[in-house]
Amino acid sequence: MHPILKNRARLGTYLLGWVPIAALLAAQTAVKETPLPAALILGLVGAYLAAVLFLSSFFLCRALPIATSRSSTLISTWLTASLVMGTLWTVVMFFVLKQLGRVYPALSSLGEINVVTLLVSGTIGCILYILTVALHYLLMTLEQRQESERTEQELRVLAREAELKALRAQLNPHFLFNSLNSISALTTLDAKRAREMCVLLSDFLRKSLKLGERTTVALSEELDLIRNYLAIEQIRFGSRLAIEWEIDPAVAEVEIPTLLLQPLAENAIKHGIAQVMEGGTIGISAALNGEFVEIHVNNPVDAEAEAPQGLGLGLRQVKQRLLGRYGGRTFFEAKIREGRHEVVLTFPQHAQEMQS
Numbered sequence: 001m002h003p004i005l006k007n008r009a010r011l012g013t014y015l016l017g018w019v020p021i022a023a024l025l026a027a028q029t030a031v032k033e034t035p036l037p038a039a040l041i042l043g044l045v046g047a048y049l050a051a052v053l054f055l056s057s058f059f060l061c062r063a064l065p066i067a068t069s070r071s072s073t074l075i076s077t078w079l080t081a082s083l084v085m086g087t088l089w090t091v092v093m094f095f096v097l098k099q100l101g102r103v104y105p106a107l108s109s110l111g112e113i114n115v116v117t118l119l120v121s122g123t124i125g126c127i128l129y130i131l132t133v134a135l136h137y138l139l140m141t142l143e144q145r146q147e148s149e150r151t152e153q154e155l156r157v158l159a160r161e162a163e164l165k166a167l168r169a170q171l172n173p174h175f176l177f178n179s180l181n182s183i184s185a186l187t188t189l190d191a192k193r194a195r196e197m198c199v200l201l202s203d204f205l206r207k208s209l210k211l212g213e214r215t216t217v218a219l220s221e222e223l224d225l226i227r228n229y230l231a232i233e234q235i236r237f238g239s240r241l242a243i244e245w246e247i248d249p250a251v252a253e254v255e256i257p258t259l260l261l262q263p264l265a266e267n268a269i270k271h272g273i274a275q276v277m278e279g280g281t282i283g284i285s286a287a288l289n290g291e292f293v294e295i296h297v298n299n300p301v302d303a304e305a306e307a308p309q310g311l312g313l314g315l316r317q318v319k320q321r322l323l324g325r326y327g328g329r330t331f332f333e334a335k336i337r338e339g340r341h342e343v344v345l346t347f348p349q350h351a352q353e354m355q356s
Helices: 008-017 019-030 036-063 071-100 115-187 191-212 219-240 262-270 313-329
Strands: 216-218 241-247 255-257 280-289 292-300 331-337 340-348
Touching: 008 019, 008 036, 019 036, 036 071, 036 115, 071 115, 115 191, 115 219, 191 219, 216 219, 219 241, 219 255, 219 262, 219 280, 255 313, 262 280, 262 292, 262 313, 262 340, 313 331, 313 340
Parallel strands: 241 280
Antiparallel strands: 216 255, 280 292, 292 340, 331 340
16 A cells, blocks of 8 residues: 555645645746736646646556665656656646636636646646655655564564463473482382372363463462472472462562473572582562562572582573563572572563563
């Protein structure tokens, strides 16, 4: 569709843009001692006849994009087109003025055409046509840029969604393998506890599969999953594992990406409790800090173990998902302090603050 005719605002701006042209044509005519009303009519007829006729230049602009067309082709085509359209504009304008002269005699003389008027008016028509061509190229460039930005934004959103889906696909098997390994280790040692773990695992998988169909969940639902997971691990580790919860009720209904926090609990078990002979306590807290939700997960670490370089897979996934959903409005930090590994993450509480 023609870019100027796409919406009323753009069409209105285009038509208003011809008002100065009408004024110039009227002034040029008034200098020749033509009555002012007749000069104004000529200006309006000439300007808005050009506005209508020269809209057709868009289709040649579209057929000859500046970026891919040869300069010689562009110049020759537009010079020829401007001569043809400038002459057509002149002939039609004088014909209209001659017809109007029957109603308003002062226009009769303006409707007479000769070589001089044809050359002068034709030249003006050529200039106006070239200006319209430049306008169309400018509009096409702006539309292409806007379309490119829209496409880039759509691709960015699609890539973000695909990345989050891939991350969730990597996380779900991880839960299952860890839990099955725990059950396998207990089957020969304590069948009763192994059966209890099977029941807990079944409940965990049912919840995780149900929630996994959603993009976001309430923080309270995510924490329920973590409680289920840790209950499984407490059967395995017994007295070596203790959990301290500090959850502010005010954050219970805050929406977060599904399965965002589970890797933190798994890391606390795998790289913390499992590596420390005497075990220890995993601390999980969540509270409001101004407009943001702040979550801490900490666990003991082996004092003699080497400090990890960079972030592990689970922590990288958490960080990527935070950035994917909240952009620059989030904070993520993982550090070891006073014999404990601590992960801190913050993100906006309300949905309107999630735009990056």
